[in-house]
Amino acid sequence: MRPRGGEEPGKAAAEPLPCFVPPPPAPPGGRLPVVVLVSGGGTTLQNFLIERARGGLPIDIRLVISSRPDAFALERARRAAIPTLVLRPRAFADPTAYGAAIAEAAAQAEAQLVCMAGFLHFWQVPQAWLGRVLNIHPALLPAFGGRGMYGDRVHAAVLEYGCKVSGCTVHMADNIYDHGPVVIQRVVYVLQGDTVASLRARVFQEECVAYPQAIRLLAEGRIAVEGRRVLIVPPPTAPRPEPLDGEPAEGVAP
Secondary structure, eight states: OOOOOSOOTTOOOOSOOOOOOOOOOOOTTOOEEEEEEESSSOHHHHHHHHHHHHTOOOEEEEEEEESSTTOHHHHHHHHTTOOEEEOOGGGSSSHHHHHHHHHHHHHHTTOSEEEESSOOSOOOOOGGGTTSEEEEESSOTTTTOSTTOOTHHHHHHHHHHTOSEEEEEEEEOOSSTTOSOEEEEEEEEOOTTOOHHHHHHHHHHHHHHHHHHHHHHHHTTOEEEETTEEEEOOOOOOOOOOOOTTOOOTTOOO
């Protein structure tokens, strides 16, 4: 979630759209170094660990940063032998200072990507990191986003509104709540008998697919950003091998 600040009610921001620069791709056969930001139980972090173990997520989690010292996500990280760090927002003068501390920790870990995974505190993303910070939201943005819209609050609002579909959105984080360019969205139907718990469970199943998919695309260098639009670039074509001595070239009759 990213807050909108300084706007008059009912008026759009006049500031130009910032430039989002994706991280460099992982080297062939290598892993993209990432930092994960958490505030709670760490279910999204656990999904990353599962997908990494399966070979479906080419990342090297260099550090897990929590805004709370009692977050169970820290224990998940320790069990996986991942370094941890607690950065409490109240220890910093303002969101800019908090963001600078997070960015410095990520830089010291030599990370190329920061993944917000249930991180519930605002931090000012430095210009140099725009395009290299991902967030996931449990609805189809721009619907049901904004300040204070997270977790079960989102699912309750979807049900109250009577929506027929919901889902999740992976987007590049900027400094406005739930506002940055959309990378991946996945949809679920809202069923007539749904509760907050049942809708949450189905949306989270799609989150477990969408977030790794977005990270894989970045690791493969297949993301380009034009304004607000994220373009998915086709995978590069493998070069054709040179013919062996005496072997005809492809398309040439012997």
